[in-house]
Amino acid sequence: MSKPKDPSGAPAGNAEQRRLQMVDIARLAGVSVSTVSRALNGSELVNAETRQRVAELARSLNYSINFGARNLRLQENKTVAVVVPYDARSRQHISDPFFLSIVGSIADALTDRGYDMLLSRVDAERLDLASHWFDSGKAIGVILIGQWRHHDQLNEMAARKLPLVVWGGEMPQQLYCSVGGDNVLGGTLAARHLLQLGRRRIAFVGDARLPEVWLRRQGYAQALREAGLDVDPALELAAPFEPGVATGVVRDFCVSRRDFDAVVCCSDVLALLTIQALRGAGRSVPDDVALVGYDDMPLAAYCDPPLTTVHQPVAEAGAELVEALLGQLRGERPGPRTLPVYLKLRESAPAAAA
Amino acid sequence: MSKPKDPSGAPAGNAEQRRLQMVDIARLAGVSVSTVSRALNGSELVNAETRQRVAELARSLNYSINFGARNLRLQENKTVAVVVPYDARSRQHISDPFFLSIVGSIADALTDRGYDMLLSRVDAERLDLASHWFDSGKAIGVILIGQWRHHDQLNEMAARKLPLVVWGGEMPQQLYCSVGGDNVLGGTLAARHLLQLGRRRIAFVGDARLPEVWLRRQGYAQALREAGLDVDPALELAAPFEPGVATGVVRDFCVSRRDFDAVVCCSDVLALLTIQALRGAGRSVPDDVALVGYDDMPLAAYCDPPLTTVHQPVAEAGAELVEALLGQLRGERPGPRTLPVYLKLRESAPAAAA
DNA sequence: CTGAAAGCGCTAACAG
DNA sequence: CTGTTAGCGCTTTCAG
Numbered sequence: 041m042s043k044p045k046d047p048s049g050a051p052a053g054n055a056e057q058r059r060l061q062m063v064d065i066a067r068l069a070g071v072s073v074s075t076v077s078r079a080l081n082g083s084e085l086v087n088a089e090t091r092q093r094v095a096e097l098a099r100s101l102n103y104s105i106n107f108g109a110r111n112l113r114l115q116e117n118k119t120v121a122v123v124v125p126y127d128a129r130s131r132q133h134i135s136d137p138f139f140l141s142i143v144g145s146i147a148d149a150l151t152d153r154g155y156d157m158l159l160s161r162v163d164a165e166r167l168d169l170a171s172h173w174f175d176s177g178k179a180i181g182v183i184l185i186g187q188w189r190h191h192d193q194l195n196e197m198a199a200r201k202l203p204l205v206v207w208g209g210e211m212p213q214q215l216y217c218s219v220g221g222d223n224v225l226g227g228t229l230a231a232r233h234l235l236q237l238g239r240r241r242i243a244f245v246g247d248a249r250l251p252e253v254w255l256r257r258q259g260y261a262q263a264l265r266e267a268g269l270d271v272d273p274a275l276e277l278a279a280p281f282e283p284g285v286a287t288g289v290v291r292d293f294c295v296s297r298r299d300f301d302a303v304v305c306c307s308d309v310l311a312l313l314t315i316q317a318l319r320g321a322g323r324s325v326p327d328d329v330a331l332v333g334y335d336d337m338p339l340a341a342y343c344d345p346p347l348t349t350v351h352q353p354v355a356e357a358g359a360e361l362v363e364a365l366l367g368q369l370r371g372e373r374p375g376p377r378t379l380p381v382y383l384k385l386r387e388s389a390p391a392a393a394a
Numbered sequence: 395m396s397k398p399k400d401p402s403g404a405p406a407g408n409a410e411q412r413r414l415q416m417v418d419i420a421r422l423a424g425v426s427v428s429t430v431s432r433a434l435n436g437s438e439l440v441n442a443e444t445r446q447r448v449a450e451l452a453r454s455l456n457y458s459i460n461f462g463a464r465n466l467r468l469q470e471n472k473t474v475a476v477v478v479p480y481d482a483r484s485r486q487h488i489s490d491p492f493f494l495s496i497v498g499s500i501a502d503a504l505t506d507r508g509y510d511m512l513l514s515r516v517d518a519e520r521l522d523l524a525s526h527w528f529d530s531g532k533a534i535g536v537i538l539i540g541q542w543r544h545h546d547q548l549n550e551m552a553a554r555k556l557p558l559v560v561w562g563g564e565m566p567q568q569l570y571c572s573v574g575g576d577n578v579l580g581g582t583l584a585a586r587h588l589l590q591l592g593r594r595r596i597a598f599v600g601d602a603r604l605p606e607v608w609l610r611r612q613g614y615a616q617a618l619r620e621a622g623l624d625v626d627p628a629l630e631l632a633a634p635f636e637p638g639v640a641t642g643v644v645r646d647f648c649v650s651r652r653d654f655d656a657v658v659c660c661s662d663v664l665a666l667l668t669i670q671a672l673r674g675a676g677r678s679v680p681d682d683v684a685l686v687g688y689d690d691m692p693l694a695a696y697c698d699p700p701l702t703t704v705h706q707p708v709a710e711a712g713a714e715l716v717e718a719l720l721g722q723l724r725g726e727r728p729g730p731r732t733l734p735v736y737l738k739l740r741e742s743a744p745a746a747a748a
Numbered sequence: 749c750t751g752a753a754a755g756c757g758c759t760a761a762c763a764g
Numbered sequence: 765c766t767g768t769t770a771g772c773g774c775t776t777t778c779a780g
Contacts, residue, residue: 059531061773072751077775087749102554104529108471109773112462112756119512135692140494147513156532158473159501159513175458177413177757178510200456283692312696338489338637342666344698415757426767431759441765463757466772531773 121173125164145358227259239302246306345387475527479518499712581613593656600660699741
């Protein structure tokens with residue numbers, strides 16, 4: 041037999057009236073549910089007059105269809121999971137303004153195309169758990185914000201045919217679809233600008249175990265080589281993106297080393313932390329140390345000093361990620377996409393030599 | 395008869411293998427689907443050995459249950475809609491760091507309690523459209539970020555018995571449940587501090603048509619009265635939260651009026667814009683004009699100068715909003731909640747008189 | 749043009 | 765302890 045336990049929503053005991061369903065408006069309209077269904081879906085098979093009457097009744101009663109049932113029957117789903125990794129050990133969450141902006145951009149792109157967005161976080165060490173949303177049928181695919189340190193897990197997910205798009209850099213032997221800014225170019229633009237300012241001892245702040253950072257470092261190294269300089273490993277600081285963890289690391293670095301005159305930071309938040317640390321060590325920005333950030337977050341122009349930074353294409357990002365995912369669902373095999381970036385000049389590393 | 399059109403996800407043409415279902419693992423385990431269902435739900439009714447075997451099989455096959463079907467059958471749903479209003483006319487979106495932080499906080503609170511979060515935006519003029527998520531059964535309730543200018547619509551939604559919680563201030567004749575910071579106190583703390591600094595001409599920047607701002611202005615006015623001062627309407631600037639719109643308004647104000655020596659801003663982003671505008675008008679912060687922001691966004695400490703600001707309880711906000719919603723679903727009638735705020739002293743309005 | 753009936757994947761009485 | 769069976773609310777053949 042059958043009989044669901046509670047006619048209301050989840051928990052229980054709510055005094056809400058039973059949710060209206062097709063059978064109700066069918067009864068009121070004096071037709072069958074099939075007719076209501078057809079009418080509400082604008083089928084040509086139903087008399088225009090009846091269709092109108094049913095539609096009006098439904099509207100006046102504030103009826104809306106039960107999507108759970110509809111999706112089950114149609115085997116379709118218009119929900120996309122957007123997953124933001126977080127560092128479970130440091131318990132630092134979704135907080136970097138850049139990632140948040142990307143989420144906003146995706147939300148817009150999905151809404152525009154009539155899709156819903158399920159937002160969640162996942163332990164950055166277990167990116168593969170994001171496949172749950174697809175496996176359980178809650179979402180038709182997954183957009184993951186960042187590759188973090190688990191390129192391997194992402195490849196496995198793609199091999200399992202999970203519809204997946206990842207914001208991040210394109211890596212060798214990559215099976216999954218990624219969309220990201222041009223990280224190599226970003227690194228190059230940042231370093232080259234500092235070199236043009238006459239700086240020669242350029243530090244690099246960012247955890248190169250992350251693919252995006254790794255690529256940026258390639259670009260940075262390439263710019264140094266172009267200028268006839270070698271990369272000095274002592275000037276590389278593997279600071280993570282999480283401010284809580286990065287703060288101490290950056291401070292120690294700035295206190296212990298005073299032999300650099302410029303810094304490339306892999307996010308604007310890291311840039312801000314670095315500026316504070318430098319000041320704490322009695323050094324000024326941009327005079328003693330010129331500094332380039334990364335992301336061009338909305339507030340970058342309002343910091344102290346305003347940040348020269350690599351602008352990431354946030355607005356385009358959402359649309360590109362969503363299109364790549366829908367492409368996969370259409371059976372296409374969209375390759376990785378690299379979007380253009382450019383250097384936004386402000387005071388932390390001004391146009392004219394300081 | 396019946397026959398769904400496409401065994402894959404939404405669009406079509408995907409070469410993905412058919413999603414595993416209970417009947418498959420039932421067949422492989424040599425039991426009925428009921429047994430599988432019971433086993434997977436840890437029912438005591440099924441032999442421990444069988445239960446284990448089924449569970450293992452399911453895990454090894456990477457099976458996960460179809461939640462759409464389960465929810466339909468159980469008439470339950472563990473999804474909450476979180477809706478961020480946006481200004482459709484200026485096309486400014488989800489971007490204020492404070493609102494984004496609140497969303498993150500809600501995401502955490504929902505995840506902790508085993509709920510999913512559907513994130514979407516809605517035209518700030520049609521907050522009532524947010525009820526769609528509930529009406530369609532996609533979510534069991536709605537959390538709305540901000541009241542904006544439509545207290546009335548919110549009251550109607552609550553009257554319609556929509557499970558709804560709104561981040562914002564408590565207003566007279568309010569039928570819906572709100573959770574928010576203590577706006578009156580925030581306004582008072584900000585103004586009182588500036589008065590203690592010896593400032594007497596204190597401007598107020600924020601659109602008082604928004605309930606939260608209206609309450610902050612009450613607090614501000616009260617602090618002035620305590621000090622024996624009158625509110626000067628000429629020093630009130632109705633700047634909206636959207637930076638794109640606010641920038642020009644604030645600049646005009648700072649250019650045309652030079653008869654104030656302090657400002658209370660209703661968000662940290664507005665504070666930043668105001669600082670820029672003041673500098674553009676040749677005035678310094680905090681010397682010529684002391685300034686207090688609102689929200690204490692994560693980056694407030696890194697601005698130029700670091701912002702003295704009213705700290706909002708973001709971390710608690712998520713949990714409070716979610717608990718209030720779940721309370722409603724349990725049939726309770728949770729009243730509005732006002733959370734404590736405090737003034738965070740930094741350089742834009744320092745502790746000692748400038 | 750409209751209604752009856754089957755079934756999407758799952759759960760829960762109800763009988764073994 | 766386990767299988768059979770009847771739906772959750774909807775769409776869609778198939779027959780009128």
